Amino acid sequence: xxxxxxxxxxxxxxxxxxxxxxxxxxxxxxxxxxxxxxxxxxxxxxxxxxxxxxxxxxxxxxxxxxxxxxxxxxxxxxxxxxxxxxxxxxxxxxxxxxxxxxxxxxxxxxxxx
Numbered sequence: 001x002x003x004x005x006x007x008x009x010x011x012x013x014x015x016x017x018x019x020x021x022x023x024x025x026x027x028x029x030x031x032x033x034x035x036x037x038x039x040x041x042x043x044x045x046x047x048x049x050x051x052x053x054x055x056x057x058x059x060x061x062x063x064x065x066x067x068x069x070x071x072x073x074x075x076x077x078x079x080x081x082x083x084x085x086x087x088x089x090x091x092x093x094x095x096x097x098x099x100x101x102x103x104x105x106x107x108x109x110x111x112x113x
Contacts, residue, residue: 017054021047025062032075040073070096 001009028043044066051058058066065074072095074080081092087106092099 014054014056017050017056021050021058028073032073044071044073067093067096068100069093069098
């Protein structure tokens, strides 16, 4: 197979992988809302395996719904706590008792005129 055909095949595989990851996260959200946390965690596990297998990134909006330590699906108020402190988003997981800090960029800074 020529190099060009291999690159095209990889692009198609990555597109399919991205679609599957997004679909799995949407299904995980639905299962978490129903109350089936085990199935939601399983969907997240499968999505992570797909992203590792095809070396694609999980989209940022979905990545924040995964605990960085135990890789469980986070549902604010049920199994995690979210706070904003000094331009940081702090997500505390009730399952593994670890927290993640995400820096929030300030678009408008206060200027004294």
